[in-house]
Amino acid sequence: MATTPRAGSDPAIALRLAASDDAVVAYQARTRVLGTDELDPTTACLRASIADSSRARALLSHRLQDGTIPLNAYAKFQGPHWTLVCLAQIDYPPGDPGLLPLKRQMDAYLSDRAHLKPPRTTVYPDQPERVRRCASQEGNAIWSALRLGLEDERTADWVDRLVAFQWPDGGWNCDKRPEARTSSFQETAIPARALHAYAVRAGHPSAQLAADRAAELLLSRRLVWRRRDGAVIRPDWGRPADRIQYPIRFYDVLYALEVMAELGRLDDPRCAEALDLLEAKRLPDGGFPLEDRVGSTRSIVASRATFADWGPSGTTRTNPLVTVAALGILRLAGRLPRAGLPA
Numbered sequence: 001m002a003t004t005p006r007a008g009s010d011p012a013i014a015l016r017l018a019a020s021d022d023a024v025v026a027y028q029a030r031t032r033v034l035g036t037d038e039l040d041p042t043t044a045c046l047r048a049s050i051a052d053s054s055r056a057r058a059l060l061s062h063r064l065q066d067g068t069i070p071l072n073a074y075a076k077f078q079g080p081h082w083t084l085v086c087l088a089q090i091d092y093p094p095g096d097p098g099l100l101p102l103k104r105q106m107d108a109y110l111s112d113r114a115h116l117k118p119p120r121t122t123v124y125p126d127q128p129e130r131v132r133r134c135a136s137q138e139g140n141a142i143w144s145a146l147r148l149g150l151e152d153e154r155t156a157d158w159v160d161r162l163v164a165f166q167w168p169d170g171g172w173n174c175d176k177r178p179e180a181r182t183s184s185f186q187e188t189a190i191p192a193r194a195l196h197a198y199a200v201r202a203g204h205p206s207a208q209l210a211a212d213r214a215a216e217l218l219l220s221r222r223l224v225w226r227r228r229d230g231a232v233i234r235p236d237w238g239r240p241a242d243r244i245q246y247p248i249r250f251y252d253v254l255y256a257l258e259v260m261a262e263l264g265r266l267d268d269p270r271c272a273e274a275l276d277l278l279e280a281k282r283l284p285d286g287g288f289p290l291e292d293r294v295g296s297t298r299s300i301v302a303s304r305a306t307f308a309d310w311g312p313s314g315t316t317r318t319n320p321l322v323t324v325a326a327l328g329i330l331r332l333a334g335r336l337p338r339a340g341l342p343a
Contacts, residue, residue, distance in 0.1 A: 011034075011336075011337065012286065013285065013286035013287055013323065013327070014029055014033040014034055014324075014327060015034075017029035017033070017320055017323065017324055018030045018033070018034055020320065022053070022055075022320065023046050023047075023049045023050045023053045024050055024053055024055055024090045024091065024321065025320045025321060025324060026046055027043065027046040027047050027050060027091055028091060028321070028324040028325070028328070029324045029327075030042075030043050030046065031043060031091075032324055032325070032327070032328030032331070033324055033327045033328050033331055033336075035331070047091055047093050048093050050090060050091055050092055050093060051092060051093050051096065053090075054308075054309070055090055055308045055309065055310075056087065056090065056092055056308075058299075058307045058308040058309065059083050059086050059087060059306075059307055059308050060083065060087075061299075061307055062078070062301065062307065063101075063102075066101060067098055067099075067100070067101030067102065068080070068101045068102065068104075068105055069083060069102060069105070071301065072109070073105045073106045073108065073109035074109060074137065075301075076248075076295075076303065076304050077248050077294075077295040077304060077305065077306050078301060078302075078305060078306060078307055079105075080102040080103075080105040080106050081106050081109070081137065081140060081141070082248065082306070083102055084099065084102055084103065084106060084140075084141075084144040084145075084148065084150075085140045085143075085144050085248075086247060086306070086308065087099070087144070087148060088143065088144040088147035088148050089247065089249075091147075092148060094147065094148050094149030094150075095148075095149040096148070096149075099148060099150060100150065103145065103150050106141055107141070107154045109137075110137060110138060110141060110154075110158060111154070111157075116133075118176075119176070120133060120134075121133035122176045124178055127178070129167065129168055130167050130168075130173070130180075130181070131164075131165040131167075132173060132174055132175060132176050132180070133165065133172075133174055134174040134187060135162055135165060135172030135173075135174070135187045135188070135190070135191045136172075136186065136187050136190040136191065136250065138158040138159075138161055138162050138191065138194075139162065139190035139191035139192075139193065139194040139195075140190055140194070141155070141158050141194075142155055142158050142159060142162075142191075142194035142195070142197070142198055143190070143193055143194040143197055146194075146197050146198060146201055147197075151198075151201070155198070156202075159194075159195065159198050159204065159207050162191050162194070162195060162207075162210065163195070163206050163207060163210045166210050166213065166214075167183045169182060169183050169217055170183065170188075170213035170214050170216055170217040171183025171184065171185070171187065171188035171214055171217045172184065172187045172188055172191055172214075173187050174187055175236075183217060184235070185217075185218060185221070185233060185235070185241065185251045185256075186235055186237075186238055186250040186251040188214050188217060188218065189214075189218060189250075189251050189255060189256055189259050190249075190250070191210075191211075191214060192210075192211045192214035192215055192218070192259055192263065193211075193258075193259045193262055193263075195207040195208070195210050195211040195214070196208065196211035196262060196263050197262070199211060211263060212263070215259070215260065215263050215265055218256060218259070218260075219260075219265065219268055219270040219271070220270075221233065222270050222271075222273050222274060223241075223253065223256040223257070223260070223270070223271065223273075223274040224241040224242050224252075224253050224256060224274055224277070225273070233251075235250075235251070238250050238251065239252065239292040239294070241253060241256070242277060243291040243292045244281065244288065244289065244290060244291045244292065244322055244326075245290075245291070245292045245293075245294050246290045246292075246293065246294065246310055246313075246319065246321065246322055247293075247294065247295060247306060247308070247310040247321075248294040248295050248306070249294075250294075252292075253274050253277050253278055254278060254322070254325060254326055254329065256274060257271065257274055257275065257278060257329045258325065258329060261329055261332050261333075266329070266332055266333055267333075271333075275329075275330070275333050275335065278326055278329065278330070279330060279335060281326070282326075283316065283317075283318055285318055286318075286323075287318025287319070287320070287322075287323040288318065288319065288322045288323045288325075288326040288327075289313070289314060289315050289316065289317055289318065289319060289322065290310070290311065290312065290313040290314070290317075290319035290321075290322045291313075291314075291315050292313075293310070293313040295310075297309050297310065
């Protein structure tokens with residue numbers, strides 16, 4: 001149910017962000033917050049310019065002449081896998097053939113024979129229905145390929161794998177402990193988003209059914225609260241789910257709501273408390289904070305680093321990229337007044 005907009009929730013910050021010199025921020029403010037059509041000439045030009053933005057150039061800065069990045073495909077967070085995910089996240093324009101070498105690196109990683117064997121993938125004889133592997137890898141591969149216009153037969157292979165490996169409760173898990181019987185939210189939200197996107201693009205009923213089952217798993221916990229005691233979900237690895245994380249997304253309140261929005265489930269009553277939580281994080285200037293930075297910005301190859309700058313972090317500082325994402329969700333939920341660009 002929509003709520004009355006909070007004091008200070010006027011469209012001024014959205015208009016400021018739409019006029020930003022940062023093409024990514026401006027494009028996402030126009031499309032997500034102000035509802036401008038992607039085909040609007042100015043908006044389309046903005047998206048095209050993202051390919052030459054400082055953030056995109058930084059993400060691709062370590063490519064060799066053959067277009068590859070000389071790192072393990074899953075190297076956190078500068079390898080080809082994460083590079084493609086981050087490019088998709090900033091709305092890098094689709095159809096760039098220069099990205100195909102990175103996609104081939106990612107596909108080679110996922111198709112390696114070792115990928116479906118321990119330790120990457122584990123199946124216990126008495127639990128054949130619980131294939132234990134990091135389904136977020138296939139999920140990100142599917143989603144980034146779709147967003148970047150790079151989907152092909154390998155994309156369909158990863159969809160089939162996710163559908164086949166879905167756990168009885170509707171999710172996925174990479175926990176190798178035999179006693180783990182419940183899916184991981186961090187390994188479920190990413191595949192859910194990807195499978196829905198693929199179902200929309202390719203008309204794939206099994207992918208949509210799998211995405212819907214995953215959504216039900218998340219919604220049964222009201223997205224960020226444990227069912228057994230109502231406490232905030234706190235993964236064994238990663239950050240608490242009630243804190244906004246960026247730029248690498250595994251599972252937090254904002255990401256969970258984005259997934260629900262894409263699956264058309266944002267109006268489900270079980271999203272209401274998560275929306276309240278997100279709305280309560282709004283800062284006095286109308287923006288939203290990056291509460292937990294995932295990945296330090298480095299110009300050199302380093303563990304758990306990113307080549308790009310993702311803006312300020314901290315609970316009292318507005319982050320433009322987080323703000324456009326959060327305001328976009330609140331707009332879709334009917335929690336922002338309507339606003340548009342000046343005539």
